[in-house]
Amino acid sequence: MTDDHFIPDEVAQFEADAAEAEAGYNVEFLRSRPTVIYPENWHPEGWGQIVQLRYPRDRVDALDRLARATGKTRSQALREATDAYLSAAA
Numbered sequence: 001m002t003d004d005h006f007i008p009d010e011v012a013q014f015e016a017d018a019a020e021a022e023a024g025y026n027v028e029f030l031r032s033r034p035t036v037i038y039p040e041n042w043h044p045e046g047w048g049q050i051v052q053l054r055y056p057r058d059r060v061d062a063l064d065r066l067a068r069a070t071g072k073t074r075s076q077a078l079r080e081a082t083d084a085y086l087s088a089a090a
Contacts, residue, residue, distance in 0.1 A: 005064050007073065053078075 006014070055063070067077040 005060075007068050007071065010073065 063074055063077060067074050070077065072080075
């Protein structure tokens with residue numbers, strides 16, 4: 001990948017997922033697997049709601065630089081910033 005907006009772990013996961021998809025899937029095997037239903041508390045932060053934000057390119061670039069420098073994802077950096085803002089406002 002040539003996109004520098006992702007941390008190395010994300011790039012590695014994308015490449016692994018692409019290699020798996022390119023290798024193909026055995027549809028009969030996939031159909032034979034049981035359906036997994038996760039409990040509400042399975043994800044450590046809860047399932048959360050997806051919120052879309054519109055940022056100017058320079059702000060996204062700054063956010064991505066900060067996330068890479070701290071070893072976090074863009075979402076983690078945004079969650080931490082939002083938590084800090086909300087706790088200061090309380």
